[in-house]
Amino acid sequence: MSSTTKGQYSSTDDVIDLLKAQHGQIRDLFDLVMHSEGQERKEAFEKLVRLLAVHETAEEEIIHPMARSLPGGDGIVDDRLAEEREAKEVLSELDGMDPGDPAFLKSLDKLRMDVLTHARAEERYEFDRLRDEFSPAQLKGFAAAVRAAEGTAPTHPRPGVESAKKNMLAGPPAAIMDRVRDMIRDARDKD
Amino acid sequence: MAFNPLEHRGIPLDDQLRNWGQLDVAPVDPDTSDPYTKCRIIAMNGIEVEAIMFSHHFNRICPDLEVKQQLAQVRFIEQQQQKVVNWLLPGQASVLETTISYEQVAVDLTGWVARQEPDPYLKQAYEFGLLEDFDHLYRYANLYEMIEHRKAEKIIDQLTEAMPGRPTRLHHRHPMDNIREPYDREAAAPMSKLHALTIMAAEQQTMNFYMNVGPMYMEPIARQLYQEIGLVEEEHVTHYESLVDPGETWWERLVNHEYNECYLYYSFMQTESDPRVKGIWELHLNMELEHLHIACDLMRRHDGRDPESILAPSLPEPVTFEPNKTLIRDLLATQFDWTTLGTGYVQEAHRRFEEYQDRINAERPPSDQVMEDHQHKFGEEYRLETEGPHPVQSQRAQPYQ
Numbered sequence: 001m002s003s004t005t006k007g008q009y010s011s012t013d014d015v016i017d018l019l020k021a022q023h024g025q026i027r028d029l030f031d032l033v034m035h036s037e038g039q040e041r042k043e044a045f046e047k048l049v050r051l052l053a054v055h056e057t058a059e060e061e062i063i064h065p066m067a068r069s070l071p072g073g074d075g076i077v078d079d080r081l082a083e084e085r086e087a088k089e090v091l092s093e094l095d096g097m098d099p100g101d102p103a104f105l106k107s108l109d110k111l112r113m114d115v116l117t118h119a120r121a122e123e124r125y126e127f128d129r130l131r132d133e134f135s136p137a138q139l140k141g142f143a144a145a146v147r148a149a150e151g152t153a154p155t156h157p158r159p160g161v162e163s164a165k166k167n168m169l170a171g172p173p174a175a176i177m178d179r180v181r182d183m184i185r186d187a188r189d190k191d
Numbered sequence: 192m193a194f195n196p197l198e199h200r201g202i203p204l205d206d207q208l209r210n211w212g213q214l215d216v217a218p219v220d221p222d223t224s225d226p227y228t229k230c231r232i233i234a235m236n237g238i239e240v241e242a243i244m245f246s247h248h249f250n251r252i253c254p255d256l257e258v259k260q261q262l263a264q265v266r267f268i269e270q271q272q273q274k275v276v277n278w279l280l281p282g283q284a285s286v287l288e289t290t291i292s293y294e295q296v297a298v299d300l301t302g303w304v305a306r307q308e309p310d311p312y313l314k315q316a317y318e319f320g321l322l323e324d325f326d327h328l329y330r331y332a333n334l335y336e337m338i339e340h341r342k343a344e345k346i347i348d349q350l351t352e353a354m355p356g357r358p359t360r361l362h363h364r365h366p367m368d369n370i371r372e373p374y375d376r377e378a379a380a381p382m383s384k385l386h387a388l389t390i391m392a393a394e395q396q397t398m399n400f401y402m403n404v405g406p407m408y409m410e411p412i413a414r415q416l417y418q419e420i421g422l423v424e425e426e427h428v429t430h431y432e433s434l435v436d437p438g439e440t441w442w443e444r445l446v447n448h449e450y451n452e453c454y455l456y457y458s459f460m461q462t463e464s465d466p467r468v469k470g471i472w473e474l475h476l477n478m479e480l481e482h483l484h485i486a487c488d489l490m491r492r493h494d495g496r497d498p499e500s501i502l503a504p505s506l507p508e509p510v511t512f513e514p515n516k517t518l519i520r521d522l523l524a525t526q527f528d529w530t531t532l533g534t535g536y537v538q539e540a541h542r543r544f545e546e547y548q549d550r551i552n553a554e555r556p557p558s559d560q561v562m563e564d565h566q567h568k569f570g571e572e573y574r575l576e577t578e579g580p581h582p583v584q585s586q587r588a589q590p591y592q
């Protein structure tokens with residue numbers, strides 16, 4: 001069996017690399033939700049929803065505004081936002097469903113392909129071009145902002161602090177996104 | 192039941208043209224499809240690309256207008272087949288994910304052929320190349336985790352291991368030593384000819400793929416690794432194509448190509464797990480039967496020979512994608528440190544090999560660099576060893592210093 005640690009995820013300080021790592025994590029979480037049952041599926045799905053909320057919000061706040069400055073950037077970003085809207089609709093539909101419901105997996109599959117298509121488009125049309133447009137220091141600064149948002153919105157609630165985190169991140173995906181947006185803006189404003 | 196393609200007529204050529212809607216095939220799922228379905232798609236694409244390019248080369252040397260027109264008609268249909276087959280690959284897969292599937296093809300297709308091949312010299316050629324593609328899979332798997340933060344087992348599942356083969360830095364031989372002896376077209380088993388054509392086509396497609404996609408990466412280490420492994424694919428194409436008897440006539444080669452396409456579509460139809468994809472293999476088999484029939488007529492007319500005289504009375508066992516872990520571990524234990532000398536194989540490095548190595552590896556090869564970069568970033572290398580520790584003591588995973 002393979003034995004690679006998750007070390008890279010916390011060690012990378014380039015925002016593009018960090019978001020790509022999240023794409024990998026998101027894909028793996030879909031895999032976990034599909035291949036688990038009962039309580040395990042429920043928890044994996046909650047984890048997925050939180051990560052998606054943090055991730056998409058970070059991209060909306062950091063990546064897309066950067067990408068708008070590229071030649072043709074407005075069109076590229078509008079296309080990405082349309083994909084995100086579609087994914088969010090499926091996501092809120094899923095959020096109200098019982099993970100044991102047979103219809104759940106069908107909607108999940110739709111979300112999985114939407115998210116994967118969206119992620120790949122970002123990597124090809126935004127990430128690859130952004131790396132050239134910004135300095136390593138800028139990429140690092142943005143990584144810190146995403147990390148700050150993540151730090152206050154952990155995907156793995158720790159025992160003991162769980163209730164506080166739950167307070168902060170309870171509610172439908174849209175509410176989580178609003179809170180993450182505030183956190184990122186706060187983090188960015190501090191720089 | 193033995194299947195003899197010469198006894199079936201298939202779909203008339205005039206009925207084979209597909210419109211845009213029929214060509215617009217739905218891709219397989221990037222996450223949940225059978226890894227071996229992707230392997231069959233990639234292998235079959237390589238077969239179609241070889242069929243097309245062979246036909247183009249034939250067109251370029253053929254003075255007979257009528258034959259050229261006949262070839263052009265069949266070739267256009269083969270182009271459509273290639274479009275349908277290769278367009279089964281999903282756009283969501285990254286180039287590197289597709290690359291990892293290409294290497295899984297190289298490992299498990301060559302492994303299957305090596306196990307079936309009756310001729311010991313040809314079998315040796317497959318075993319030798321297999322250990323190199325196996326190492327490429329391992330290097331790309333490490334690059335994949337570094338760039339995309341995912342493990343290669345998400346693509347290859349647990350079907351193929353990812354651990355060191357013959358180290359890529361040692362694949363760079365003097366080009367003289369990449370030429371093998373050909374089989375004898377009069378004496379070789381029909382199956383041996385099909386094997387050689389199949390592996391040659393698969394490696395050629397891999398070579399072309401790396402030639403074209405390598406520069407699409409921005410990460411320097413990715414660009415460099417594609418260059419290095421792309422040059423090894425050049426060696427492999429030379430190695431495998433020289434197994435084919437150059438004395439075969441163009442007509443004979445045309446028949447062998449069409450027969451081999453029938454063989455592979457038939458094989459994949461027999462072994463495919465995805466019913467929709469299976470339907471495509473079946474449709475294309477029925478097209479190929481007609482292409483074979485046309486090729487046989489051309490051979491009778493222009494070569495004055497019966498195709499039956501060079502073909503087997505029925506197809507061999509279906510080409511099957513299945514794990515080759517035992518074979519690979521046995522080969523690692525016995526042929527790990529081999530290289531080639533002239534048209535044969537030696538265990539000891541020889542002067543021509545060493546001189547060439549000194550020149551090409553004067554700077555650190557990317558295949559070594561990718562491992563160091565991975566270890567630096569992750570603290571250890573990526574491996575997928577499902578059957579225990581590596582059979583070669585020196586290749587067992589070491590803690591990173």
